[in-house]
Amino acid sequence: MLLSIFQYSFLIRAFEAGVVIALIAPLIGIFLVLRRYSLIADTLAHVSLAGVALGLLLNINPLFTAFGVSTVASVLIERLRLSKRVYSDAALSVFLSGSLAVALTLLSIAHGFSVNLFNYLFGSIVTVSQTDLYIISGIGCVVLVGVYVAYKELLYVSFDEEAAQVAGIPTRFINVLLIMLAGLTVSISIPIVGALLIAALIVIPVLTALQFKKSFKKTILIAEALSVFSVVAGIFSSFYLNLSAGGTIVLILVAFFVASLLKRA
Template identity: 40%
Template sequence: MDLLTAEFFQRALLGGALIAITAPLMGLFLVLRRLAMIGDTLSHVSIAGVALGFLINVYPVAMGLVFAIIASFAIEALRRTYRTFAELSIAIIMAGGVALASILFTLGKGYNLDVTSYLFGSIYTLNNSDLIVIAIVTVVVLGVIMLLRKELFLLTFDEDAAAVSGLPVKFFNILISILTALVISASIKIVGALLVSALLTIPAACGLALSKSFRQAIAIVVVIGEAAVLAGLWMAGFWNLAPGGTIVLLLIVILLGSLVVRRYKV
């Protein structure tokens, strides 16, 4: 009970609960569009931004967001260039992000410990500024999805049909990339850059295994995301474990359970 009344743990629960809504939602769109690895790419680029933020004494999450948005534009440009090999754009940007981060790590040796916390997550160190950023990202992402849900649905399942129907496909592709960048930048302090893609993809995998419709999948990914984050935080706090790793391992356990349920349902 002492843990639940601790202010740092309450901030962690609030931040985790908000990200557990947006990350699985964006992950579902990415998985259905076969862009699941974009989470890894943008998170690695975000770490380069975080490192630069420490170097120049600017709010690290903000710099990570700027880098992630720039990377999302670059990915979309390369996707159009290599339409037949769309995954190539993800590999190129990831390589560039890792290379830049390594150089910035070398330049900022005194800040490496702080940057490392963003690699593996440091949800217990969330402050009020972090919570405000996470809340703003949550409102923006949910607002856009609710407002443009029909267009995003069509684009997700048939991009060619969306283009034929007059939908500005280029704009929506960039919009999805930017929303993903927002979510990832807000998530890296919670589960860490190395694990953030799990929060995007594993709930989506569970939703696709258990759902019979897209609307049902949306509900399932959010419920699973919330359950894994909140239960993972409690377990990590109770047994003194790494929060990010605990959340991801719990997600994997839930995925295995989902696959078992799906097998016996069929």
């Protein structure tokens, strides 16, 4: 029985893509959560949907349009936030619903609602093509390298933005870089967990790991372990129990989070 799961090439692709996403999501997530940027993940996910719709309309691989649109949006979000003309949470809310509206309009221009949209909203492991896997792995590497290169700057800015600025770290650039990396992470996560559930993969493992009260490096490692385990277990159970992979992954993450809270109580 266990062997049979690996006879399906779509499932192997799902596992491979899933592990890439599981590895990078908490890596971006820890900086977003500590900077109080958690909601940006959700906003960028909705923005990516607009990108997906654009891709479907123009007949381009939606992953490409998703990260194109989310990259542009991440720069705009940061600029709007810095301009202080609106509250930053309100700015996010504008982008969140605005881009959903764009997505809906583009899709209705294309050919009304289709099954496709459902896959992008909630994820579908059967839809991960070989090309998708290449894109996901490639972008995943870009995010990994990005975090590796800017690790100490990201850490310093998250810890004490003002002191980081005095130390000569280009804080504005680091902020934009973080949001752009988040945009990339979100767009490639769409096929597996779906746009509506990505934020959970980015935020929840980090929140759980924070409850352990360890050093920064150990906190990242705990979040990584939780994330990879949940994604792999989620895909397994979706195959054997015929459940939504995105839904199961997030439920496992939530279970760990609740357990970590109870443990401390």
